[in-house]
Each structure stands twice: as C-alpha cells, then as structure tokens.
Amino acid sequence: MTANGCGVVKAQETDFVYQAVYRYLTQLIDEAGSSSAVRLPSLRQLADRLNVSISTVQYAYALLEKENRVYSIAKSGYYAQALPTIEMPGSGNDLLETVYVNARRPGMCVLSADDPATLQPLDSxxxxxxxxxxxxxxxxxxxxxxxxxxxxxxxxxxxxxxxxxxxxxxxxxxxxxxxxxxxxxxxxxxxxxxxxxxxxxxxxxxxxxxxxxxxxxxxxxxxxxxxxxxxxxxxxxxxxxxxxxxxxxxxxxxxxxxxxxxxxxxxxxxxxxxxxxxxxxxxxxxxxxxxxxxxxxxxxxxxxxxxxxxxxxxxxxxxxxxxxxxxxxxxxxxxxxxxxxxxxxxxxxxxxxxxxxxxxGRLDQHLSVLRRMLRERRTPLIQLLRERLGDVLQIVEPQGGATIWARSLRPVDMGNVFHRLLKQQIIIAPGELFSLQGLHAHHLRLSPLFNGDHDLVSVAGLLGEALRLAPSD
Structure with a gap:
C-alpha cells in the first residue's frame, strides 16, 4: 500500500472512509491547479491505491460532482473542473478582494483565515x-x-x-x-x-x-x-x-x-x-x-x-x-x-x-474539544512569534477563537508587508480590513490553521523579514 493509502486508512479511525477519499481527491485537484482539465484516477485505480471499495470512491466522486469540482465523461473517466482564468488584482486597489482571490490559489500559505470549524468539523x-x-x-x-x-x-x-x-x-x-x-x-x-x-x-x-x-x-x-x-x-x-x-x-x-x-x-x-x-x-x-x-x-x-x-x-x-x-x-x-x-x-x-x-448535548461535547484544539494550535505559533519577532511585533493574548491579533512595534506600511509576503505565497490579513476609517493600519490578523507543507519557523522568519524591511508609514 502507498503512503497515501496509509493516510486514508488512518483517517478511517475517526471519519467515514468516503470523507478521507474525498479529502485525498480535493488535494489532488488543488495540486493540479490548472486552467485546463486534468484527468483524475479511475474508480478502480483509486480503490486499489487507497485500499477502499469502488463504491466508496464513487460516492466521493459524486460529492465532488455536486460541488462542480469534477465532471465525468462516459468511457473516459473523471476530470478536475478547469479553473476559470482569474485576473489577479494588480496593485491591490481592493485589498479584501486581493486577500480572497489569492487565498484560493493552490500552494498558498493562508495565514488570514478565520474558519475555526475547519480544524474539527462536526459534519460526520x-x-x-x-x-x-x-x-x-x-x-x-x-x-x-x-x-x-x-x-x-x-x-x-x-x-x-x-x-x-x-x-x-x-x-x-x-x-x-x-x-x-x-x-x-x-x-x-x-x-x-x-x-x-x-x-x-x-x-x-x-x-x-x-x-x-x-x-x-x-x-x-x-x-x-x-x-x-x-x-x-x-x-x-x-x-x-x-x-x-x-x-x-x-x-x-x-x-x-x-x-x-x-x-x-x-x-x-x-x-x-x-x-x-x-x-x-x-x-x-x-x-x-x-x-x-x-x-x-x-x-x-x-x-x-x-x-x-x-x-x-x-x-x-x-x-x-x-x-x-x-x-x-x-x-x-x-x-x-x-x-x-x-x-x-x-x-x-x-x-x-x-x-x-x-x-x-453533542454540540457542547464538540465545543469542548474544538476549544482545546484551537488553543493547542494557537499556543506554539504565539510562542514562536514572541521568540523570533518580539522586537517587531506585539501579540494580543487571545482568549479563544482561531486567530491572533498583533501590532507592529513601529508604524510600518502594512500594505508593503502584505504584498511582499504575497510574492512568497503567504497571505496575512492587514489590520486596515477591520476598519472603515483607517484604524488598525499597523495591525494584522494571523491564523494558526494553515495547512500544507509550510514550515512554521520558516513562515515566521519571512513574516519577521517583511516587517523589518517594510518602510515606515
């Protein structure tokens, strides 16, 4: 069995098998990230690869079809739906749009999200x-x-x-x-x-x-x-x-x-x-x-x-x-x-x-677990930021939730920080998004819930570098 197959088997301990297959397929689709159609593994190929039944794979594909993530062609197989060509915002005239669009690009390290339930959804x-x-x-x-x-x-x-x-x-x-x-x-x-x-x-x-x-x-x-x-x-x-x-x-x-x-x-x-x-x-x-x-x-x-x-x-x-x-x-x-x-x-x-x-009472049990998991994700990031970026960033100790609010210790152009990190495939949420009147210009919101292969220490280092090199506001 492949390493990926082992991952699916492990996921069976807590999830329905089709959900693990579904997540595996969404990752394949995201990795493809193409504007042209990409052929996906056949039902039998995927069943063999992940050591699951063909009907399980078929159900996962059916869910993706409903979401318009894939489509099927008779006697040919399943294909990832081609992504529409998106004109990326140029100079960031609408910062919120820039955040949203880039956060959906494959391979991005999204430090801007506020989706607590993604850590432990109650969908099952x-x-x-x-x-x-x-x-x-x-x-x-x-x-x-x-x-x-x-x-x-x-x-x-x-x-x-x-x-x-x-x-x-x-x-x-x-x-x-x-x-x-x-x-x-x-x-x-x-x-x-x-x-x-x-x-x-x-x-x-x-x-x-x-x-x-x-x-x-x-x-x-x-x-x-x-x-x-x-x-x-x-x-x-x-x-x-x-x-x-x-x-x-x-x-x-x-x-x-x-x-x-x-x-x-x-x-x-x-x-x-x-x-x-x-x-x-x-x-x-x-x-x-x-x-x-x-x-x-x-x-x-x-x-x-x-x-x-x-x-x-x-x-x-x-x-x-x-x-x-x-x-x-x-x-x-x-x-x-x-x-x-x-x-x-x-x-x-x-x-x-x-x-x-x-x-x-099932929701209250879930909330107790979710609050603990969120704290466990926030704590190491806060500790790392204080150790590595204590000279440039002040952290507000959060009492819950899935994000961290921080202030630059000098008045930097946070837009410059945002665009510098964007070029390095890192998305932050500048503080100006949370005001209509220009408040919080030297603040930013960070999330510890990013996924993927991004190394936390490296990400913190790039954030610190962007803050230190940013011109004063």
Missing part, C-alpha cells in the same frame, strides 16, 4: 443524524410553510438562549436564514439603517463592515482600549452627541481582537446603554469559542426589550451548517415578511439534525 455526526431523520421523515409535500426556519430548531435555540425569567426567548423570537450575510441584510432593512448612525466596536469583522458600508449606513467606530475593554467615557460622549440608532457589540469574545470584556466593563457599558435607551445588536458568532466557559454574556446585563442577537452555526459546526439566525422580541411582522420575501431555501431535515445536536 450531522450527516449521520440527517440520514436517520430522512428515514423518520420521508420526503413529502411541505404542507406547513416555515419561512423563518424549522420550528424544532427555533425552539431549541430559544431554550439555549434563555438564561432567566427576565432573559427568556421563545420560538417565535427566532429567525433562521440561509447564511449570516442574508440575515444581516434583512436586519439592515427591517431596522431601516440606511442613512442611520450605527456605532460598532473596532476592530470589527470585515463582512459586517462591508455590508453596512454597502447599505449606506453611517458607521462610527469605537476602538477597544488596551486589554480589549470599551471606553465608557467615549461611549457616553457618542451617545450624547450623536443620533445613534443602534450599537453593535460582541457578546463576550471580541474578534478579531480575541479579548474578553471584563464583567465590570460589561456592567458599566450595559448601564450606559440602558440609561440612553440605546438599541443593541449583539454579535454572538464567537461566544461559543470563549475559553472562559460559563462567563456571563453582555446580553445578561441588557434590557431584553432593546436587544437583538445574531449568530451562525458555521463557525463551530462547519460548512455543512452555514445557517445564520437572529433573535428579537420586536419587529415580528416585519421580520416574518422579509424572511418570507427572501424565500431562503433551507433543508428542514438539516435544520432538524442541527437541533438534535444542540438538544442532545
């Missing part, structure tokens, strides 16, 4: 549950329209977010959409944020910032202080001097900064917002990755009647669960209408499977 138990549910719920005409999501999933989510008789939620307060972007677009419409003033903590996720910018929202950024706390005096000044329609804050774990709001800071901020009657949109996407399990969330100190919460399953379950969701006690008719008009095509069986993962 999710798909297994889905198959069981398909037997229980045979395919039949949908007599009951559920535009806001499957009732079972909404009920489980409502229970998961209920923490007291004051802070309680019901299924009718929960709305599930196809993905986080779609849910946020609905919120922007329902809350009539176009032209309105919204305060966001900064640094802020670039997806959120781009959505607000595209919608014509006036965004005021509230930079986090040293230690990741919110400045109460600055916040109060904004609330008094600006017509703030809404403030967007993290539930507990502020990403990409990676810090936790202290309990005292959460209480102070909540008191200020309550005094001013400010509506709060709580970003709960990362709270499940907080290593201080059991910590109170910001929402526990807020007026629930002036609160909306949004999140997604994708960060901790994986790409098989891309759904986004929002919780709100208000705007029921408007939210229902927008979800109905958006007509999200959501698999009810997939939603039920997610609900069973949550209700049965």
């Amino acid at each position: 138990p999710l798909l297994m549950l889905e198959r069981e549910l398909l037997r229980q719920y045979p395919r039949q005409p949908q007599l009951l329209l559920q535009p806001c999501g499957d009732l079972e999933l909404r009920t489980v989510l409502a229970a998961r977010y209920t923490s007291s008789t004051t802070n309680c939620w019901h299924a009718d307060d929960v709305y599930v959409g196809a993905d986080l972007r779609g849910v946020l677009e609905i919120l922007i419409s329902v809350l009539e944020l176009r032209g309105a003033t919204v305060v966001v903590e900064s640094p802020c996720d670039w997806i959120i910032l781009r959505l607000l910018e595209t919608a014509g929202v006036r965004v005021i950024e509230l930079p986090l202080l040293e230690g990741g706390v919110i400045d109460p005096q600055r916040l109060e000044s904004l609330l008094k001097s600006e017509p703030v329609r809404l403030i967007l804050l993290s539930s507990i774990l502020s990403m990409p900064h990676g810090s936790l709001l202290s309990q005292a800071n959460r209480q102070t901020v909540a008191h200020l917002l309550g005094c001013h009657g400010t509506w709060v949109l709580e970003n709960d996407c990362y709270s499940e990755l907080d290593e201080a399990v059991g910590t109170d969330r910001l929402r526990d100190w807020l007026d629930p009647d002036r609160l909306l919460i949004f999140s997604t399953f994708e960060k901790f379950i994986g790409a098989e669960a891309p759904f986004g969701y929002v919780l709100s006690h208000h705007w029921r008719s408007e939210l229902q209408r927008h979800f109905l008009l958006r007509a999200f095509r959501l698999s009810p069986i997939r939603q039920k499977a997610i609900a069973r993962l949550l209700a049965g």
